Amino acid sequence: MKVLKWILYGALIAFVLGSLSVGGMYLYYKDELPSVAELREVRLQTPMQVYSSDGEMIAQFGEIRRIPVRLEDVPQTMIDAFLATEDQRFYEHVGIDPIGVARAFFQLLASGEIQGGGSTITQQLARNFYLTFEQTWTRKIKEAFIALHIENQLEKNEILELYLNKITFGHRAHGVGAAAQVYYGKDLDQLTLAEMAMIAGLPKAPSTMNPISNPERARDRRAVVLGRMLAEDKITEAEYQSALAAPIKTRVHSAEVTMNAPYLAEMVRAEMVARYGEDIAYNSGLKVYTTASAKQQRAAQRAVQHNLHAYDERHGYRGVEAQLWSAKEDEEPLPVATVVERLDEFRPIGLTRPAAVLEINEASRAATIVFADGEQAQLAWANVAWARPFINRERQGQAPETINDVISPGAVIRVRATESGWRLAQVPEPSAAIVALRPGDGGIAAAVGGYSFANSQYNRAVQAERQVGSNIKPFIYSAALANGFTLATLVNDAPINQWNPGSGIAWRPRNSPDVYEGPIRVRQALAKSKNVVSVRLLRAMGVETVVNYLTNFGFEYDELPRNESLSLGSASMTPLEVARGYAVFANGGYLIEPYFIERIVDNQEQVIFTARPKVACVECQPAERDVLPAPQVITEQNAFLVTQAMNSAVWGGGSWAHKTGWNGTAWRIQRSDAITKHAGRNVAGKTGTTNDVKDTWFSGFVSGLVTTGWVGFDNLENALGSTTMNSNLDAAEQPISGTEAGAKTALPMWIDFMETAVEDVAAEPFDVPPGLVSARIDLATGKLSRASDYTTRFEYFIPGTAPTEYVDNSSSPTVFGDDDSIF
Template identity: 90%
Template structure:
């Protein structure tokens, strides 16, 4: 019989090289688990780390003579043969632990003589090659326990959310009883059968003197408390996790990536990732609230029609159809107290809660994205009893909510090496797996301007150069129409310095700068920042941001200014560790400053694409976008488009004035952006609709809200829609970022200039300031109030 089946049996080498399928786990840079991938859940344990009571439970129930037989138990075989004679069928049972191991590794579970014979021969093979403890360890880590849990470590996690050492005797007995019928005797699928099977295991342990009578009675009386526990994911970062999953499959293939027990450590900080997720979601809820309430999700009964409330069981059944999305949970309104201005809520899990008027008062009716209805006067103006609504948890209790209509993305990079510190691709991964942070190519609007200005500074312009901020009317004889780019808002100041023009985001100045250099020159220059040459428009609309880019591409471009002129390569996998704790991959990023890295870290030098001086000058102009200029005391003060950052004490207390950034808004307000940085972190945020036809609209003041609650009103824009999200993120993120000033690099000179003309000045009052220049570009002429300043763009025909 052996000779007949010999060629079908596994080799001895296979027995020695058994590889337990273990899922891939993804971690943040500081060790918090982000995700686990792989069909099989397994947490391998060495035998010496398994509690003795758990081992005793398995041996007493599955194979009490394990340490005595040679792989086949004659007594068990005799019992199985007797069952065959009595019933006429092959019954389960009679298999030793070694035979069960053989079946799990190499055979099917069909009840046939052929399989039983092969199982016996493989068991003898295993016993001849492995020690008993090795066999038992493989068995405990291999067998199936239901709910995709393989091995005792996974079983403890899935059913109880515990480590093996934390299990009670009753829980160990429950796990030890599962191999007999893991799908039908587990405590989740069939608690009563599981209880009966647990009693059998405890009884066997008592009969074998492995536990006392007191332990037996206590464990027998312990109630069944269990549910499916997921892997110990401690940080929610599904978009980043999916980026890792896709990259790992591309590198190693699905089988090795999912089943080899790899641990992938990302570059993302748990703290910053959480801050980005919170900022994206809170900002979208802010947008949705100021644009108005779209109404209840459903109406289960109508008190106005004297309908009776549904029984609670029916309400709970209806709520099962409304899944949690992002921060929102569905709830049924059981009752509304119009005098107390309060509603009683019921959630799908049976929990009840209260919703106060203060958390409902925002809910003006949505008319369209440009108009909102009258503010409600009472809670019953918003909903009645019987309504199904959505709420979200806040520090002040439950708040009326709805799933936001627009989308958003946020990505943050370490500017020195390109490591992704945080990445959020949308409001809810459950709602949409589309990762807008790295996939959505959207028009960048004025976010393009720092790169245009960088090109201008490389082509003879300075921060003090005056450019004409005046309307442009250019006739196109081919189309028969005039191109009239406009500022937003539609305000013009005449001659304006380049620093101020960037800080105030003057559209017509950007157009004039591009005209002065030529479209081809600018397109070639922009490729230095990593932008795709073929994707850049070959017309003057480029100066206003008609190019489409992903938030990650934009952030990478801004990192060039933040790190002194070097083009880094974004990456998100820092290292990969195999199941033997050996590092099989370690990132070697291209860095802007090699000397800044630890001596034991292998890095490459990033290419320098613009000069350190150019990067500093553009950063200076973007600082003015935050801090403005002039003298408020003398009524010459002005704000840049990012002035709201000034109000953020958490940011300014950490980094002072060392913040630079730029807003971005496209035509018809379909895309809004903010990109900005401190010395150690650059971040880009985008808000818009996935449907390119939808504009973000505008809002009016809400009469129900006081000044502390009043949302931003007016037309949505980068400064109003995307910047608040960036501020929210940075208020947390900067806590762990080394703050350094934007030091003046060598090779620059400074000179006091007249603010009105950009020429040299001998005065030292509010009409002047020190400005930085590349040697040879500083003005040489002193201001003369009797003469007109030189202004680029006075004659459009020149440009």
């Protein structure tokens, strides 16, 4: 009895001391326990997603991939798999499982070290949210207290839902929703039993037991999960055997990006980080909807890439990327498996895929090629015939006669997919950019900053400041129309010789081509891009007057040259800045602010930001429609008159039947049935080419969409060069030859894009604004005419500027610049 008595006393003392110890530890760690509000409102780190305006995903940013799910959306079979594996008594214990604690205690006695295991789902949740994974008594004690605290504050189902959304599964997947997507590319309700068991087994060691990094260990772990489910009567023997035999088929699935727009996505990423900081931007589950439509963005990407390939092909083939063996030296061909392995050294870039030539069939005039994934295909002669040798950017070699003149077995080449099959290709050397704006409010409809974002992250659409060449001329002409000139004013199109006493040389600006027509109307001069006329107009107004005027279009005063070269486009601007300037003509004279984020939605699907752009509103008052009015920087009449001149750049003028017809520099648009069918004749634009053809541009618009395209080399020293006709190709296959220029190099890209883009733009005419008058003029003199034949046309004038004299045979026309030195 005395022994029993002392045992009871000892037990009581141990209980009291233990209780005091637990209470003391609780008080010690109390301040570190999470609050109730923190537990209920815990923020799951979720990546930022970027979408097109019509809901297609462009990109996903954030280290952690998580797709939050509600517990009721998790299949019961998956819940059973987790509970059977991780915590069989989850719904019975209070956050700590005594059996698990006892097991961990005996492991400690046996090994002398704290071992893993024994933690309930609640403890794992506590550790994942609030603690580290170090095996220390301090962490274990905190984990236990936090687990008890969680159980006291949350319902069991709330705890399980948090756990399933928080737990790590490897390959940056956090939560069961992300794990299903990363490993299987499926939603939870699409998973098989074997796949659910695989995912449920990952929390034990996600980095070393996942089916991608270690398929065998993953298979063994899956078997453990299935065995426990069978022991718990959650699955039948037949289901167990079937899932156990299922193959391990998985790979890393990327985010469900359905539209490739990396340059636009990077613009959004940088803007979001600037607004909210990296943590909120990357981890708060924000959804960013851009102003770009998927259809127009895809069209822009395609136009840039196809146009650069067209340029590259007409300048010649630079040769294969490697030679794995040489048939000429009687080397033995490598086994196909070895060839496939070697192809892993080469990565796809843009539209091009690396491939190796296995053999060439002379009879069929085709080559058999193999890709890095082992797929084989045929490369037909018709898709190789373009590949005459590249000598330099000005010269190309003789056209090949056979496929053997271009490639041979063992060659590593690049090909791209076309409607006619695989086509020999190479990564284009030059760069290009397109940016399209809604002129009414500045929303960016599409933006592409280069051939391949993977190859170069430099966004030329918004970062590349390049000389604009003749793309500057509509702004110069707008200034002239605001300073007394009209579309009918005659200006002398003759060479200029201006002596510079400082340098001792003469400045002789030339037309391109070097053709001069004498007296020419302002409308026609802009449409034909007459350089000397632009110089004379600027000279008449004065450089400072023009510089000040150009700031109306958003161009920086300090960035504009203070000399007459400004009239020929010596100023450097980004494609976005140029497009913004052209939007002033398209919207009736208003300066809009480009923007690309339409709205931002938080992880509760609440809109936290909606763009309120400044709107070009010709007819409404600022208070109407709750709009922010864009400032009117030029008159509606001036904008219309410049648009008219750029419209003539597309359609030309005169009478072809009477041999007086002429084309503007953008005449190739006439051939586009897709554009003209939609917009009719309501298309306006202007080419641009700089000295030595280092930069080529085309900017133009239809109602509702302004687009600027640029093509050039990133290296400012490189010119785009010229080409000759390829004797292997017919005229339809090589529509462009000669010296590269805005009309040949940039305009085809603009046309390619607009043929698709205009389908979603309202077709509206270039309506004549109030305050203008029209009068029939004589085309040769710009004076009034009583005739109504091909020698005349109706022209538009600001009241008070129309000619007052009628043409007759006794008087000479008034020509501006006629007193200049002419050579």
